[in-house]
Amino acid sequence: MATSVRATSDGRPPSSRPAPSTSDKSGSRPPGWRTKLFRFDTKASPYAYVAPFFILFAAFGLFPLIYTGWLSLHQVELGTHAKWVGFDNYTGLWDNEFFWKALRNTFTLGVLSTVPQLLMALGLAHLLNYKLRGRGFFRVAVLAPYATSVAAATLVFIQMFNPDYGMINQLFGHIGLGHVDWESSKWPAQIAISTIVTWRWTGYNALIYLAAMQAVPADLYEAAALDGASRWRQFVSVTIPSIRPTILFTIIVSTIGATQLFGEPLMFGGGVGVTGGTDHQYQTLSLYMYDKGWNTGELGQASAVAWVMLLILLLIGAVNLLIVRSNRRKLGA
Template identity: 50%
Template sequence: MSVVKSGARSRDESSPGAPREDPSPTQRERRERRSALLSRLDMRLSPYMFVSPYFIIFGTFGLFPVLFTFWISLHDWGLLTGNQGFIGLDNYVTLLSDAKFYNALGNTLGIFLLAIVPQLLLALLLADTLNRNIRLRGFFRVGVIIPYITSIAAMAIIFGQLFGRDFGLINYALETIGVGAVEWTNNRFASWTAIAVMIDWRWLGFNTLIYLAAMQAIPRDMYEAAAIDGASRLRQFAQITVPMVRPTIMFTVIISTIGQMQLFTEPVIFGRGYEGGTQGQFQTVAMLMFEEAMGRQNFGYGSAVAWSIFVLIVVFALVNVLFVSRIRSAGESERR
């Protein structure tokens, strides 16, 4: 800016009534260019600004811990003693030859199958029932979700008493009808069953409501047409309802898989600790992680176990995705 111009401006300032001098062409150009730049930036950047809170929070509480866990897993790291030095992939090498890890993996998968298959089947049937014109439908629809909002502590106390070996209600009933008591914690399969019951009790309603929502999107006239053609209720369910909610079923399978790979709360409550029974008969991978990292303060190894869960979930999710796309393409070729 030249000296003369600045002198002119100072005169203007001394007489406020005088009209302001028009900006010079260069200045106007500059201002226009700046506002164009700003609006371009606004167009380009503001969407990112709007979504950034999620990414900042995800980065801080999601991505960073995952990466930091990996970093820790490459070290000999005690919870209280801290970093004891870089050991590369030693923790993972140990993990791959660790019998306790395979035991935990087997337990996790076993409980997963035992819990999820009946749960999803039952949820499907329940949703179908709730989708019909039954009496007190609203009441039952609310009813199925109640276990989901029950406090874990209350659930712990109730199920602990139900599955007691000597003084539990279930064993009392079994003895009364002559079946005999079951060693709920000692027997591997019995303990898996007990845990599966706890999981299903808690999550059944959740999946039911998801199915119900999907079912309500199915056009009514399909059922009417089928009914006119003389299809039974069962046939309608098998050939209209199930195929129509198939994407939702896959969604619940994926969500359940992710949830079950991290199975922790129920077995911990059931066994009152991370060890999962006297012989680890129901110790899941997540419990092993806690036992190592917190109970035995072996943070490095615990982190390696944690990462194995992460990898497992990714693998299972990929398998699911492959499976889903197979089904979809099969469905499409059928239609053709």
């Protein structure tokens, strides 16, 4: 297969290239050697071409994964030798209120940031899908937050959510909503952090939806319009079913992102970021893992948290898969 691809990409018929006799240099050598080399080339070179990815993956993906798994079964502090403890690190997590708190926070923060984010993205994509002036500009504009770094975005939002002199509390004061303690109270803090996540990722998801929407055949809309369907009806009955796989994809990706939420709460908390606020009000699983690994130096416990996070993601992935399957069955595809 590799040969044919190469030959056609050269624009020559496959037979013209490998002919051993055309080359004057190899004329002195036995023809079998050349054939062998050629055969070796066709067999081995594909591996050589894909090797960089796999070597990098093995070094930076697979190895850390396996090593973390090994670490999670040991008691190991930075700078000491590992001691086998079996599943103690995992059972320790089961009885640990801070772990459960972090898990709950990860879930609530995930819902608070993902649901509005995807709904808004869907709406935005729908608007961008219309013919409007300056479409290119708007499409770039919605992607701009995605290109902003977590640190920069969070810094700006910290200023806006500052309870004493922040813009949002000032605005609340003007419309008589009262003083909200965005930093220390649990739900306001979680809402503030979700806002940062939502702001950064809505545009990105909107563009993905937009791409999917543009692939929806126009005659479907025409048929719907002929049947007297309103714009909203068209959106619900044509657009959404047509881009369902894309919606599922964004749900999976956002869920993974939400499970790994780290930078926003860490920076939002400032001096108490690692514990997610003074009372762990918004400590996520990633923050808890970081706290264990770097503040305490307990790499074994941190690794156990990492593996639990992986298992949770696999679980969520499996649930998603089941939904996809049942959907397919329903549609009869």
